[in-house]
Amino acid sequence: MQFRATNAIVERESALSKTQMQIATGRRILSPSEDPVGTTQVFPLNEVIERNKQYIKNSSTAESRLSLEEKTLSSVTNLLQRVNELAVQGNNDTNSLEDRNAIAQELRQHLQTLMGFANTKDANGEFIFAGHAVTTQPFVEAPAGTFTYQGDNGQRSVQIGESRYVAVGDAGDDVFMNVPFSGGGNQSIFETIDALATDFEAGNFSPNAITDIHSALDNVLTVRAKIGARLNALDTQKEINEELILQSEKTLSGIQDLDYSEAVSRLNLQLVGLQASQQAFTRIQNLSLFNYL
């Protein structure tokens, strides 16, 4: 009788200590053996959450690179619009030779600025228009009037979703070099401006230059449209990732988190049970015929 009473107390104490542990940690499953099936779900869910957090981090990296590219190309667009104005102005009959020289001078300055844009570096010191050759200055003018692209045509991607990758840049030759030329084939934007300036310096008209500058603008705008599409994709994917994290956390919480109200009421019940067992023990302990002898 005493044996049974002690056993009951020990059992209730161990149940109580488990509930106490659950409340202290907030976890329903304290070790895999308590719910082996639940545990097999917990690992992949945790991994999905961690991985998607990383994808969101990757997205921010992608966003900052794409934003820098977009900002740079936005400046390039403005510059080309100004160059277009100058080309229209220079091709006007009313301009004198001096006027054209002045225009040519401004064009040469724009050309230098454009070279600066094309050789933009990011915060890590990488040339953003060099393809994979990020440590090599992509655009050089040597000798004067000859423009060479020293980068490659690589395009970096980062992973922003389970099976979704997004390009975080564009190779410089696609942006600045391979622009359709009115005279057939391709010509770089640098050469277009350089040729225009040279024509004006010589006092000549340069009627085809306007077509070429429009081609250049079109080319840059096409790249910018792609960048815009990628930035949109980043936003969409980020929402998907966040939703996935939320869903996984919810599922995970259902599997491993403690229902506090249930646990606290269970704790109370167990406390009452333990007290009852203890009282039963002391009562039984007092029962003896010897008390009456």
Next chain:
Amino acid sequence: MLNVAVSGLLAYQKALATTSHNISNVGTDGYSRQRVTLSTRTPEPAGNGFLGKGVNVTSVDRVYDQFLVAQLNNRTSAYNQLDAFHIMAAQLDSALGDPSIGLTPALENFFNAIQDVANDPTSIPARQVMLSQAESLNEQFKHLDRQFGDLKQSVNIQMTNIVTELNDLAAAIGDLNEDIVMGIGATGGQQPNDLLDQRDVLVNKLSEYVNVNTVPNDDGSINVYIGTGQSLVLGNQANQLAIASNAYDPTQKEISLVTPGSTVNITQQINGGKLGGLLDVREEVIDAGQAALGRIAIALSNTFNAQHQLGDDLNGNAGGLFFSAVDTTAPRSLPSANNDPGSGNITITINDVSQLKASDYRLNYDGSSTTFSLMRLSDNTIVDSGFGVGGLPRTIANEGITIDLTGTVAAGDSFLLTPTRYAASQMDLAISDPAAIAAAATGNNVGDNSNALALAALQTQGTMDGGTASYLDAYGKMVADIGIQTHRAAVNGDAQKALLNQAIEAREAVSGVNLDEEAANLLKYQQAYQASAQVISVVNSLFQTLFNAVS
């Protein structure tokens, strides 16, 4: 008449003494309450009938049920087996499953660090972080592997202690057997109750450690058999157990039975009790778990290295090994100590990590058919057989390994093959220079991250189990397996605990001392004693009357 009264006095004195003995031993482990059996003395014929001659104590017996005692021993042994299993398995269970210290966070951090390198492939800090995370991952592999090693060590130590304990118990039972035989002889067949109780207690203690069967002999001694019938005690002669080494792996301790003239390894025959539980948990959980962890280490290092070697590093050089090549250094064959001294050894090559199993193997060479047979130990299945020395090297279908022989092999040779067991302990980095991480595809400039992306993609690829499981899946399965085994031991242990408690109560109900009953007996015997004394006083007054009449 005086004699009759004195016989009552003496009998109730013994009855009171026995009651008092019962009360004194109310707290003694394994004590069976005793009772006196009284019977009338042979009556004396008188002319008009038989006149009673008083009372005799025929025996002092213990109240006891052999069936309940055997049941108690069986259940003690069954419960302790599960309990020992559970205690060991639960240590692994909590170490592997903890979300903060298991392999999972280390794997996640490592692969996230690769993504960061992909985000910024020329950044030395990002590469440095990836190396540090790889080091943490390696440390985690080693740490978990040490848990297995520590548990194995603990099993060895416990086995040593248990063997000492078992030997002491066996010797004590042998001694008691001798005392009991002598006691019975000296009293002309009376049972030495307290010695019998003590022997029962020792046998029960024995059953905590190993499954026990007892067979009584005619002289009152018992024979004690353990496991599947290995004789530990025969009458007053106790055999000894000793610690032996596993024939393949000397670091693994086993049990042998030392009888006069022979020493036999009885590890395979041991079942039940703590010893049975320890042997079970070592084979089913510790060895199996270590092989499973090693398999993940091999799969990770092998597949990661293969992809890493497809890329170019920051200096434009072809990528080398990223992790140490544990797939080539870890597989080991342990030849049996009983092999022919001139025999060579087996070499194991891992040829397909996606087929690799989390198991050890035993390779036997049959002398008569001169062929090998290979048994997978996780499920004791023969996975390949019927090939001879000429068929080597042999690629074992669906197991991902190729075996070959160095030297010669002799009839009856046997080898324990452990393709994955030692891999987790050997996980290291093969590079220390962050620039040596091959993030770019071969031939591409340094800004390329496509090989880093390919490395990162390995995280979710089905690299294992025939292309169906990622590293994490395999780890999850391993943790779940250990969890299920721990869970089963806990649940069955609880059930056995309840059965054991029932057996203890059943034995108590029959043999235990009930103080109320003893109190009642005390009163009863005291009254009988007083009445006998009163009879003597009556006899005395009768004599007095007679004396007065004649004087």
